[in-house]
Amino acid sequence: MNYFKYIRLWSFLEIEYYICHSPRLAAVMFNLILFGPPGSGKGTQSEKLVEKYGLIHLSTGNLLREEIANKTPLGLEAKKFMDHGQLVPDEVVIGMIDSSIEHHKNAAGFLFDGFPRTVAQAQALDKLLGLKGTEIDLVLALEVTEEELVHRLLNRGKTSGRPDDTNEPVIRKRLSVYNNDTSPVADYYKRAQKFKTVAGEGSVNEIFAALRQAIDVMMAS
Numbered sequence: 001m002n003y004f005k006y007i008r009l010w011s012f013l014e015i016e017y018y019i020c021h022s023p024r025l026a027a028v029m030f031n032l033i034l035f036g037p038p039g040s041g042k043g044t045q046s047e048k049l050v051e052k053y054g055l056i057h058l059s060t061g062n063l064l065r066e067e068i069a070n071k072t073p074l075g076l077e078a079k080k081f082m083d084h085g086q087l088v089p090d091e092v093v094i095g096m097i098d099s100s101i102e103h104h105k106n107a108a109g110f111l112f113d114g115f116p117r118t119v120a121q122a123q124a125l126d127k128l129l130g131l132k133g134t135e136i137d138l139v140l141a142l143e144v145t146e147e148e149l150v151h152r153l154l155n156r157g158k159t160s161g162r163p164d165d166t167n168e169p170v171i172r173k174r175l176s177v178y179n180n181d182t183s184p185v186a187d188y189y190k191r192a193q194k195f196k197t198v199a200g201e202g203s204v205n206e207i208f209a210a211l212r213q214a215i216d217v218m219m220a221s
């Protein structure tokens with residue numbers, strides 16, 4: 001796998017979308033986005049939610065860290081952005097998500113964690129899911145104060161080995177990138193009436209219960 005392959009793959013996909021976009025029957029899927037700033041608990045809650053609802057967990061952060069661990073060209077390129085708290089280019093992460101969705105053709109649904117992070121990524125995800133005759137059902141956003149986020153990430157940095165967790169200026173940069181580039185994604189899904197906020201402070205189990213309640217209400221409607 002390499003960086004340019006993903007870009008080529010995504011360009012091809014865009015062409016395919018325009019040429020052969022037509023609703024295709026897909027088994028009923030449930031597709032959830034767990035949204036929120038760095039450190040808000042997306043990864044922690046995702047583990048519990050995928051177990052409860054049988055979803056496939058797609059975390060772009062985890063996929064990128066795998067590429068880094070395997071020392072692939074894509075990983076080496078992505079690391080330059082990640083270590084400085086910047087976003088990896090859209091084409092790269094969209095291509096990764098496309099391949100991952102393709103690998104799980106019979107999934108009951110997907111839980112997207114850390115993706116989409118820009119409006120361009122959200123639009124691309126709509127196209128990818130549209131090609132499969134499905135869509136995002138719900139976006140749940142974890143709300144946590146900035147000081148709590150910094151505290152959690154610095155604390156995790158003591159043991160995680162993540163370079164982006166050990167340096168407070170890099171953590172603050174990640175939060176400012178979230179405010180500038182990622183928070184508009186919330187408006188995108190608010191317009192589609194798919195967006196709901198959940199308090200992200202409290203015990204892990206309390207937050208999990210609140211997320212479950214929001215999902216169950218949505219599934220029952």
Ligand code: AP5
Pocket residue numbers: 036037038039040041042043044045060061062064081082083085086087088089090093113114115116117121152153155156164174200201202203204207
């Ligand atoms: P990514 O891996 O997605 O990191 P992130 O969004 O910065 O999120 P984190 O993993 O830091 O936090 P989280 O919300 O998952 O919280 P967690 O559950 O771990 O992205 C890393 C980088 O990759 C980006 O900066 C970017 O460069 C790149 N990237 C990734 N996706 C991209 C994309 N789509 N486009 C472009 N670039 C992309 O919890 C955090 C800590 O808090 C843990 O220690 C946990 O134990 C603790 N905790 C959790 N819940 C609680 C609680 N309730 N109370 C107290 N502590 C808690």
